[in-house]
Amino acid sequence: MDYEKRYDEIYETIRRGWDSIAKPLESLGRLETLVAKLGAAQNKEHPAVEKTALLVLCADNGIVEEGVSQSAQAVTRVCAENIAAGKTTAGIMASQTDTEVIVVDMGIACSESIPGVLSRKIRQGTRNFAKGPAMTQAEVEQAVQTGISLVEECRKRGVDVICIGEMGIGNTTTSAAVAASLLKCPAKTVVGRGAGLSEAGLARKREVVQNAIDSYGLYEASTIDVLRSVGGFDIAGMVGVYEGARRYGVPVILDGAISLVAALVAERMNPGVMRYLLPSHKSREPLSALVCDALGIEPVLDADMALGEGTGALLMLGVLKTAVAVYEKSLRFSESGVAQYKRHGV
Secondary structure: OOOOOOHHHHHHHHHHHHHHHOOOOOOOOOOHHHHHHHHHHHOOOOOOOOOEEEEEEEEEHHHHHHHHOOOOOOOHHHHHHHOOOOOOOHHHHHHHHEEEEEEOOOOOOOOOOOOOOOEOOOOOOOOOOOOOOOOOHHHHHHHHHHHHHHHHHHOOOOOOEEEEEOOOOOHHHHHHHHHHHHHHHHHHOOOOOOOOOHHHHHHHHHHHHHHHHHHHHOOOOOHHHHHHHHHHHHHHHHHHHHHHHHHHOOOEOOHHHHHHHHHHHHHOOOOOHHHHHHHOOOOOOOOHHHHHHHOOOOOEOOOOOOOOOOOHHHHHHHHHHHHHHHHOOOEEEHHHHOOOOOOOOO
């Protein structure tokens, strides 16, 4: 099905539907436009939020060899298993909205299978981009296709909305490198502390990112070459998930910094993808605000969060479920005995 043909028509239908509710016009602000966007992305005049899933894409990053993280690479595997077992913050949040958690091994640096984790492993971690490109072209394409396929599988199982999350030691470094390259800004502008680097660690992280940008000439490189050179399997997989959202009409709620960078990549590669992606929160990572500005989006939530794993997306899902309920169940002016508000000049 071509989910783009009726997008604008459905968006306007839902927007007018909000005007018919017995309340001041646009008094729920951006929640009204997000519900309209949700329905348009689903090709449904009555948006659905009953069956939801959290996709957590996990992968290791070779750049950790350069001392850009305070955590060892082995932590990725442990966290992936804990997320799958529902023991982490993301799992607890997911249970509050009856959201299925699907943890995916895109490239964790281990050879054994991980209990509860779906294996789509491309390689045991990317290469150290301080020494050479993080991925080959074939690996990038495989990661993107994997993301598309994950959405296709969700669609076949009747999932209405996907929350996106990630886990991978070193991925604030890869995402900062991609963001700085695409935004053509100095590394120091977008590189943050990640999971809690010291001043010396932060300086090292900035140096590693800037050196890679200069070495590969990434300010002038194509989007796909930026992703291949300094990205990660999680980021590339999310790019695929976003393309899958458009292809299969399953909207995705974005999370924090890493998911936002993947959205920037996806939109640069395939303009229009953002119509199927819903913002959630403004991450503490410095690149978050810059990428949101570049994408022209304004997150609804700002709780100074920087956890990842889909936690911000899950919080937004709860808000979105409430907004959809209000849209569907509220008293209409035609039932209220109150004259409907009019849009002046429309």
